[in-house]
Amino acid sequence: MTRRGAMALGGLAAVCAMASADSGDDPVFTAAGSLPAVLLPPAPHIVMAALDVPPGQEAVRAFAALAHLARDSGGGTQATIALGASWFDKAGLAGARPTALTSMPPFPGDVLDDGLVHGDLLLQVSAATAERAHQVSTSWRRTAPSARVRWEKRGFRPDSRLSDGRALARNLFGFVEGHGNPSFRSGPPPAEVVRVAPGSGEPRWAVGGSYQVVRVIRFATRLWDAEPVHVQEEVMGRRRDGTWLDGTAPTGRPAFDADPDGKLTPLDSHTRRANPGTPGVPAPRMLRRGYNYHEGPDSQGMLFVAFQNDLERGFAGVQRRLAGHPLDRYTLTVGGGYYFVPDISCGDPFEFVI
């Protein structure tokens, strides 16, 4: 390894050492660390900023400055700092890259805008108000003055609430999202789905971290709004409040095997394609934490965000299954990226979550 690389890894280790030394048993502090913010009920407003940094020590310095602030954030602010594949090259650390971290490949149907994809770093700051999220994000970025904003989006989660151990919000198509996420009350704990486990073949420093996928998905809201509600619900495979089309409660799972031809829940509906429950198709393993964005009638939609410890069992496998499904008629993916959120809290941050 180059001297620069060793110094950069030392930088990561130093962030961890500081976190362990300071955190003690204070759950509020621990909650503020970068990765745990991923597991907290999301605050209603977010600023996502993808940053490009100069190569060399400056790449390391920019990450360390933002990681330090993310680790120490509090007062209702949730923050994550994530690394793109390109950061590892710039920092001279290509050999330390998480095994599946590449720049996001285009998927069928994507029309990616160069100004809305990738980034060496991704800083996510969420808070109770849009003003607070914006103010924190911009003031933090001043500590990394060499970082240039590659793209930035502001998002919001209306009707944000918790139900049955899941965080819910309403998207701009009028549907509640979050019911199909892993629950903090039952099933595999979200942390197990999100965090890289020891012995998984990932570099040692990546253990406890998470792959983050972002997709900037534009909605054709006028086209959607012109559809009768029953058509929208067939496209989605759930009613707007989350109830399944066969009447199963939002928190349950319908018996798809009793509906093999999709008479009740169409086979190509979004939720059934995403998680068909058929033998050989394992349930998706990811925690979705999306936000709406609205910049005007022709630029609005979803900042789809998913955290997972395995990209194939999480986002990528599901995205391939969704290709060409009816929801695509109303949506267009124009941006996003693949990133890795290191666990900079370095304690056992999950005990206290919910």
Ligand code: HEM
């Ligand atoms: C294109 C815009 C999208 C919209 C409007 C949308 C909307 C929804 C809605 C309303 C639900 C049902 C409630 C819930 O479980 O959260 C849902 C479920 C789900 N979506 Fe999406 N989604 C979109 C994109 C995606 C993408 C890109 C993926 C991943 C590749 C994805 C994966 C899932 C999964 C895994 C479920 C849960 C299925 C289950 O287990 O029941 N969605 N989505």
